[in-house]
Amino acid sequence: MKGLMLKEFYLSRKLRIIGIAIWFVVILLCVLIRISALHGNIALLGEGSARNAESVAWIVMTFGNSLLLYSMQFTNSADADEKCGFRVYEHTLPLSEKKIVGALYLTNLCAFGIVTAVNYITALSACLLFDRSFDPMYLVYILGIGCLAYVIVHIKAVLSYRFRNPHKGQMIFTLFCLGIYFGGAFGFTRWFTGYYERFGVETGMSETEQDAILEAQGLTQTMVMKEFFTNEVMGVVRWFGSNAWWLVPVVVGGVTALCYFLSVRGLKRRGGRC
Amino acid sequence: MDDYTNAIEIKGLTKRYDGFTLDNVSFNVPKGSIMGFIGQNGAGKSTTINALLGIIKPDGGELRIFGKDAVSREREIKQDISAVFDELPFHEQLNAKMLDKMLKHIFREWSSETFGRYLERFQLPTKKKFGQFSKGMKMKLQIAAALSHNSKLLIMDEATTGLDPVIRSEILDIFMEYLQDDTHSILMSSHITSDLEKIADSVTFIDKGKILLTGFKDDILSSHGILKCGRSDYSSIDRQDFISARISDVGAELMVSDRAACELKYSGAVIDNATLDDIMVYYVNREKKEWS
Numbered sequence: 001m002k003g004l005m006l007k008e009f010y011l012s013r014k015l016r017i018i019g020i021a022i023w024f025v026v027i028l029l030c031v032l033i034r035i036s037a038l039h040g041n042i043a044l045l046g047e048g049s050a051r052n053a054e055s056v057a058w059i060v061m062t063f064g065n066s067l068l069l070y071s072m073q074f075t076n077s078a079d080a081d082e083k084c085g086f087r088v089y090e091h092t093l094p095l096s097e098k099k100i101v102g103a104l105y106l107t108n109l110c111a112f113g114i115v116t117a118v119n120y121i122t123a124l125s126a127c128l129l130f131d132r133s134f135d136p137m138y139l140v141y142i143l144g145i146g147c148l149a150y151v152i153v154h155i156k157a158v159l160s161y162r163f164r165n166p167h168k169g170q171m172i173f174t175l176f177c178l179g180i181y182f183g184g185a186f187g188f189t190r191w192f193t194g195y196y197e198r199f200g201v202e203t204g205m206s207e208t209e210q211d212a213i214l215e216a217q218g219l220t221q222t223m224v225m226k227e228f229f230t231n232e233v234m235g236v237v238r239w240f241g242s243n244a245w246w247l248v249p250v251v252v253g254g255v256t257a258l259c260y261f262l263s264v265r266g267l268k269r270r271g272g273r274c
Numbered sequence: 275m276d277d278y279t280n281a282i283e284i285k286g287l288t289k290r291y292d293g294f295t296l297d298n299v300s301f302n303v304p305k306g307s308i309m310g311f312i313g314q315n316g317a318g319k320s321t322t323i324n325a326l327l328g329i330i331k332p333d334g335g336e337l338r339i340f341g342k343d344a345v346s347r348e349r350e351i352k353q354d355i356s357a358v359f360d361e362l363p364f365h366e367q368l369n370a371k372m373l374d375k376m377l378k379h380i381f382r383e384w385s386s387e388t389f390g391r392y393l394e395r396f397q398l399p400t401k402k403k404f405g406q407f408s409k410g411m412k413m414k415l416q417i418a419a420a421l422s423h424n425s426k427l428l429i430m431d432e433a434t435t436g437l438d439p440v441i442r443s444e445i446l447d448i449f450m451e452y453l454q455d456d457t458h459s460i461l462m463s464s465h466i467t468s469d470l471e472k473i474a475d476s477v478t479f480i481d482k483g484k485i486l487l488t489g490f491k492d493d494i495l496s497s498h499g500i501l502k503c504g505r506s507d508y509s510s511i512d513r514q515d516f517i518s519a520r521i522s523d524v525g526a527e528l529m530v531s532d533r534a535a536c537e538l539k540y541s542g543a544v545i546d547n548a549t550l551d552d553i554m555v556y557y558v559n560r561e562k563k564e565w566s
Contacts (some may be wrong), residue, residue, distance in 0.1 A: 003379035010372045011365055080365060089363035091329045094379055098313035 001095070002101030005110075012075035019072025025066055027122070028063040034129055054130055061126040066119040066142045070149040073111045076104065078160030078263075079169065101263040104157060105256065108150065116146050140241040140248070147252040154259035161266035195228050278341030281305045281427050281459035282326065284405075287335035289321055294483060299335070299562060301478045301488040306456035308449065309493070310470030311463035312554055313480040319463040322480070323431045327357055327462075339427065353382055355373045356420030356475030360432040362412035366405030370398060372519040373398035373419060381423035410441040417445060428452065430462045434469055442466070446473050467550035477550060479557060486557050491550075498553050499533035499545040511540065521566050 034057060036042040037050040045053075081087045090100055119142045127134040145237060155176065159169035193203060201210050214220060240247075282303035289296040296318045303309040313319050324330040326337055328348055337344035339351045364373060370393055378384045393400060396414040398407075407415065413433060420428055428449070434442045446469060452458050464470060468479060471491070478488040487494060501516065508519065508526040515536055516528035529552065530536040533545055548556075559565045 001379075003376040006372070006379065007365075007368075010368055010376075014367070063545065077365075084365050085359065085361055085363035086365060088324075088329055088359070089357070091473065092327045092352065092357040094349045096349065117496050 001099045001103045001106070004090075004095070004100060005107045008075045008077055008104055008107040011077045011080060012073075015075075016073055019069060023069050026065050026068065027061060030057040031129065032059040032128070035219070058126055058130040058132060061129075062123045062138060062142065063145065065122060066145050067149065069119060070112075070146045073115045074108050074149060074153040075111070076153055076157045076160060078104065078157055079166035082164065082166050084162070097264045097267045099134060101157075101161065101260060101267060104263075105260055106153065112146060112150055116143065119146070131215050137238065137241045140245050141237070144248055147248055151252055151255050151259075154256055154263075158259045158262045158266065161263040162269075163266075174214055191232070192228060196224065199224060280338075281307075281340060282309075282461060283336070283337040283338040283341075284322070285338075287322060287325055287337065288333045289325055289330065290333050291321075292399070294318070294321075296325070296332075298481045299480070299483070299485050301422055301485055303459055303461050304461070304476065305455070305459055307475035308453060308460040308473055310467070310474035310477045310550070311461060312465065312467060312470065312477060313463075314465065314554075314558060317480045318483040319480055320431055321483075323357075323429055323461070323463055327355070327429060328352075333445065341355060341493060352398075353423075354426040356425040356428045358413075358416045358420050358428065358430040358433040360435050362404060362407070362416060364404050364415075366450075367403055369403050370400045370415065370418075371518060374400075375413075377419060377423070383424040385422055385424070389418055389422035392421060410437055413437055413441070413445065417448060421448070426457055426459065428458070428460045428462075430460070432463055432465070434464055434466055442469060449473060467554060471550050479554060481558055486560075487553070494553065495548065495550070497531060498548040499530050499536070500548050500552060501528040501530050501536060501540065502544045502546065503528070503540075507543070513563065515539065518556045518562065519564050520556075520559075521564050529553065 033042065033053055037054045037057075040052050041231065042050050081090065120139060123142060124134060126132075127138075141166050156169075156173050159173050159176075160166065163172070197203075204218040205213075210221065214224065241265050280302040282301075284302070285300045287296060287299040294316070299322055301309075311322070321330065325332040325335075326339070326344065330345070336380065340354065342351055344351060368376075370389075374386050374389050377389075378386060384466050390400075392398075393415075396411075396418060396429070398411055398415055398418065404412065404415070416433070434445060437445070449460055449462075450473060462470065462474070474491050476489060477491045477494055479486040502525065503511070503513075504525045505521075508521075508528070511528065515532075516530050519526045519528040529548060530545065537545055538544070
C-alpha cells in the first residue's frame with residue numbers, strides 16, 4: 001500500500017507545489033494589505049476603507065486560503081490510472097482491491113491532517129496579524145471546509161472507480177455538482193425570501209415598493225442583506241458549531257466509509273475476482 | 275513453492291463476451307520453459323492472459339499457477355508473477371527512480387540493485403519522465419521492472435510487437451538468460467512467430483477463442499509440413515489428410531499435420547518444412563479448406 005501511496009504523492013506533486021505557491025502568495029498579499037492599511041496607501045483612504053480591506057484580507061487568509069490549500073492537496077489519480085493502463089497493471093500486483101483503494105484514501109487522510117494543522121496555524125497567525133481575537137469556532141469552520149473538500153474528492157473517486165470511462169465519471173460528477181449548486185441556490189433563495197418577507201416585503205413587488213416599505217422601517221436592502229448574513233446564516237453556523245459540531249466528523253466519516261466501500265466494489269466489479 | 279511440474283495449468287477456461295467466446299481453453303506451461311501463445315488479433319490471447327492475471331473474471335474453468343489455485347491464492351502467487359504488456363502501464367509523469375521506490379514497497383523481493391543494473395544495461399535514464407521514452411525504451415523499462423523482483427513466471431502480452439529487430443533480439447537474449455534458472459517460466463503471446471521459433475520450447479495456437487494446437491514446438495514443427503502438388507494431383511488427395519490448402523494457378527500447397535503418414539501415403543510428393551507462421555495461416559483457414 002505504501003508503494004501506491006507514493007504513486008499518489010508523485011502524481012499530485014506538481015499540483016501540490018502550485019497550490020502551496022498560490023497559498024504563499026495569497027498570505028503575502030494579505031500581509032501587504034495589513035501593512036498598507038496601517039501605514040500605506042490603504043490607510044490614506046480612510047478608516048472605514050482600511051477596515052473593510054483588512055476584513056476581506058483576514059477572511060481570505062483564514063478561510064479562503066484554507067479552501068485553496070485543501071482543494072489542491074487532495075489527490076485522485078483513479079482517472080489517470082485508467083487512461084494510462086495502470087489500472088490493468090494494478091490487478092497484476094500482489095495487492096487487494098481494499099489496499100489499492102485504501103492507498104488513495106489514506107493519502108488524502110494524511111493530507112487532511114497536515115493541511116488542517118497548517119490552516120489552524122495560518123488562522124492563528126491571521127488573527128495575530130490583523131489584531132483580532134481568536135474564536136475557537138474558527139477551528140470548526142476550517143475543519144468544515146476541509147471536510148467538504150475531503151468528501152467531494154472521494155465522491156469523485158467513487159465515480160472514477162465505478163465507471164471505466166473517465167469521461168462518463170466526469171460527466172456524472174459535473175451533473176452531481178450542478179445539482180448541489182442549483183439545489184443549494186434554490187434553498188438559499190427560499191430562505192432569504194422568507195427572511196425578507198418578515199419586513200412586509202412580498203414577492204412580485206417592484207424595487208421601488210420594496211425600498212419604500214423598508215425605508216418606512218429605517219432600513220435599506222443592503223442592511224437587510226447584511227443582517228441576514230450576520231444574524232441568520234452565521235447564527236445557524238454558530239449554532240451548528242456549538243451544538244452539533246460532532247455531526248461533522250460523524251457525517252464525513254460515514255460518507256468516506258461509504259465512498260471507500262463503493263470504490264472497492266467498483267474496482268472489484270471490473271476486476272477479475274471469481 | 276518449487277514442488278510443481280507446470281508453472282501454469284489452464285483447464286476449461288471460458289469467458290463470454292458479446293460476439294466472442296473464449297471456449298473451454300486448456301493448456302499447460304511446463305516449469306522452466308517458454309511457451310509461445312500464438313493467434314490472430316482477436317483470437318483470445320489477451321483474454322486468456324487477462325483471466326490468468328486476474329484482470330477479468332472468467333465465467334468458468336480452473337486456473338492454477340505454480341500448482342496453486344490462481345483465484346483463492348492470488349495474492350501469494352502474484353508476488354512471483356511479472357506481467358509485461360504491449361503498452362507501458364505507468365504514468366508518463368513518473369520516472370525510473372520513482373518507480374523503483376514504488377515497487378520496492380509492493381514486491382517483497384524487489385531488488386533496487388537488480389533494477390538499477392537493468393536500467394544501466396538498457397541505457398535507460400533514471401530521472402527522465404516515461405512520457406519522453408521511445409517505444410523500445412518503454413518496453414525495456416517494463417522488462418527491467420518485471421525482472422527485478424525475482425519472479426518465477428513472466429507473462430507477456432504482445433510485448434515485442436512494434437519493436438525493431440535489434441531491440442527484439444536484445445530482449446529475447448534477456449529472456450534466455452532469465453530461463454537459465456530452471457524454476458523460471460515464460461508465457462509469451464505474440465503474432466511475431468519468428469521470435470517464438472527462436473526461443474519457445476512449446477507453442478499453443480488459439481483461434482476464435484478455441485485452442486487448435488498445443489505442444490512442444492519441435493514436435494509441432496516436425497509433424498507438420500507443406501505438401502506441394504500440381505492441380506491434377508490435388509484432386510486425388512484425401513481431404514481428411516490436410517488442414518487446408520492454398521490453391522494457385524500452378525498447383526496447391528497443403529498443410530499436413532501428420533507428415534510421416536502423408537509421406538508414406540503419397541510417396542513421391544514433396545513435403546517441405548512448415549514454419550509457425552505457415553501453421554498459423556493454414557489453421558486459420560481450416561474452415562474454408564481451400565484458399566488462395
